[in-house]
Amino acid sequence: KAGVTQTPRYLIKTRGQQVTLSCSPISGHRSVSWYQQTPGQGLQFLFEYFSETQRNKGNFPGRFSGRQFSNSRSEMNVSTLELGDSALYLCASSHDGQGGEKLFFGSGTQLSVL
Amino acid sequence: AQSVTQLGSHVSVSEGALVLLRCNYSSSVPPYLFWYVQYPNQGLQLLLKYTSAATLVKGINGFEAEFKKSETSFHLTKPSAHMSDAAEYFCAVSDPTTGNQFYFGTGTSLTVIP
Numbered sequence: 540k541a542g543v544t545q546t547p548r549y550l551i552k553t554r555g556q557q558v559t560l561s562c563s564p565i566s567g568h569r570s571v572s573w574y575q576q577t578p579g580q581g582l583q584f585l586f587e588y589f590s591e592t593q594r595n596k597g598n599f600p601g602r603f604s605g606r607q608f609s610n611s612r613s614e615m616n617v618s619t620l621e622l623g624d625s626a627l628y629l630c631a632s633s634h635d636g637q638g639g640e641k642l643f644f645g646s647g648t649q650l651s652v653l
Numbered sequence: 654a655q656s657v658t659q660l661g662s663h664v665s666v667s668e669g670a671l672v673l674l675r676c677n678y679s680s681s682v683p684p685y686l687f688w689y690v691q692y693p694n695q696g697l698q699l700l701l702k703y704t705s706a707a708t709l710v711k712g713i714n715g716f717e718a719e720f721k722k723s724e725t726s727f728h729l730t731k732p733s734a735h736m737s738d739a740a741e742y743f744c745a746v747s748d749p750t751t752g753n754q755f756y757f758g759t760g761t762s763l764t765v766i767p
Contacts, residue, residue: 543696570753579662581743581759582697587752595754629696636753639685639704644696 541565543645545630551651557618560648562630564611568643570594570636571613573605576627576647585628588613589636617650625652655680655746659758667766672716672731674761676744679725686727687745687755688718697743703727704749714738739765 544563552558564571572595573585584597588607605615611632617624627649631642660675678684685704689697701712708720714737718729727744744758 572753572755574757579759581659582745582755582757584754584756587754589752594752597754631697633753638747638749638752638754639702640753641699641702642689642697642753642755644689644698646694646696 543630543632543643545628545645545648547648548646549649549651551653552620553653554620554622556620557616558620558650559614559616560628560630560650562613562615562632562645564613564630564632565643568632568634569611570633570640571607571611572631572633572642573613573615574629574631575599576629577625582629585615587636594636620652622652625650655684655748655756657744657746657756657758659742659744659761661761662759663762663764665764665766666734668736669733672729672734672738672763674729674742674744674763676718676727676729676758677725678727678744678746680746680748682748682750685747685749686718686720687747688712688716688727688729689743689745689757691741691743691760693740700729700742734763734765736765736767739763 572587574582587595633640688700
C-alpha cells in the first residue's frame with residue numbers, strides 16, 4: 540500500500556496570504572488528523588476528520604480550517620498567514636480513528652512565511 | 654485534560670550503552686500511551702504503544718517501555734544503542750474516550766556517539 544502522501548513538500552508564502560495543504564491517506568483509512576510541528580514545541584494537534592466530519596479540534600485560531608472529501612483525502616487551509624505559522628505541517632491517517640490506533644504519518648509540508 | 658512532559662530535550666549516549674528517554678503524562682482517565690520516532694526529513698513512525706494490556710510493552714528495533722501508573726510515567730529504554738537509533742523521539746498520550754486526538758511531548762533528540 541502507498542503511504543500517506545502530502546503535497547506540496549515545501550511552500551514559501553508572505554504574510555497575509557493564504558495557503559492550502561493536501562493530504563492523501565492510506566487507502567481504506569477514514570480518519571485524517573493534522574498536526575503543526577515547530578522546534579521546541581513538539582507536535583500540536585490541529586484537527587481530526589472522520590468520514591468528512593470534523594470530529595476533534597485543537598486550540599488554534601479560526602484562520603486554520605480543514606475539510607475531508609468523500610475519498611478521505613483532506614485539505615487544510617490557513618488564511619491571513621502570520622510569521623508564526625512557519626512550521627512543518629504533518630498529516631496522519633488511521634483506519635477507524637479509535638484512540639488506541641496506530642497513526643501513519645506523511646513526511647509533511649514545510650511552510651515558510653516571510 | 655491530557656499532557657505529556659519529556660525530560661531532556663537532548664540525550665547523548667555511547668554506542669552500546671543503555672538508552673533511557675523519560676516521559677511523564679497527565680491524564681484524567683486511564684490513557685493510551687505511545688512512543689514515536691522521527692528520522693530527519695521524515696514523518697513519525699510508531700515504536701510502541703500501551704493500551705491497558707501488559708504494562709511492559711515491547712516495540713520495534715529493540716525498544717521497550719513500562720507503564721507505571723503510580724509514577725505517571727512511560728519511559729522508553731533500549732539495552733544497547735546503535736548508531737541508527739539517532740533520531741527525535743516523541744511520547745504521546747490519547748484519551749480513549751475522545752477518539753483520535755493525541756497530545757505529544759516536545760521531543761527528545763537522541764545522539765549516539767561512536
